[in-house]
Amino acid sequence: MTQPTSDDSPGGTAKPSALNGFDSFAAALDGRQPAVFLDYDGTLTPIVERPDLALLGEEVRATIRRLASLCPVAVVSGRDLDDVARHVGLEELVYAGSHGFDIRGPGLRTQIGVEYLADLDSAEAALKDGLSDVEGVLVERKRFAIAVHTRRVAQPDKSAVAESVRTVAAAHPQLRVTGGKEIHELRPNIPWDKGRAVLALLDTLGLAGEGTAPLYLGDDETDEDAFRSLAERGHGIGIRVMDPPGATAAAWSLKDPAEAAAFLERLTDWLADS
Incomplete structure (x- = not known):
């Protein structure tokens, strides 16, 4: 499998766009089934002054619902679990709130700490x-x-x-x-973060095998834990939502939540046609 080299050093170079370079991104999946992990604020919605104002657009919600019918989808957020689940509003997803300390999904319930x-x-x-x-x-x-x-x-x-x-x-x-x-x-103060939560979910959901390509979309420092964990696992793909480019352990990038929405729609269409 070939994918861009990750560079998380200070002043790291810009990562290729997972949207503009979607054909190359799809090739990096190498025939594996995606398992998609999504941050919320700054990734699915723009950053706003108050958390309660960060509302998910109906078109984005519809895309995520369709994507979840084609592959596993989880939302991993710093928000309280009930809060992020209410904002996304899709019962079929797995939700990891408080940076992965509080996890819930169909037939799944875990609390750390x-x-x-x-x-x-x-x-x-x-x-x-x-x-x-x-x-x-x-x-x-x-x-x-x-x-x-x-x-x-x-x-x-x-x-x-x-x-x-x-x-x-x-x-x-x-x-x-x-x-x-x-x-x-x-x-x-325990060794738990979004990265460890994602790896635990992969194991719990039976998605840790070589036939799965875990994808994580996030925009903030706390999402770097997930990018690093997937990179260390060896077969995950991180996508950092950021503009301007900066240092990241992710291999790919998107500029903003609008590009993230367009990427998810492109991915959904590609999976439906595959």
């Missing part, structure tokens, strides 16, 4: 207290994570928000800090 819920409760209270005077900040509690959104915070105040998150994390060593686009998160 239940023993850390009390620590998250304590950290949530500390963050809300410490950030109560910062205009625009949003502290969002998920079942297995706490997200501190800074997109609406004035630039001079963003460093103070980051410091508050670090202070709370230092007082809660059972939790760890991760980041993303205009977001700080606290999660259970």
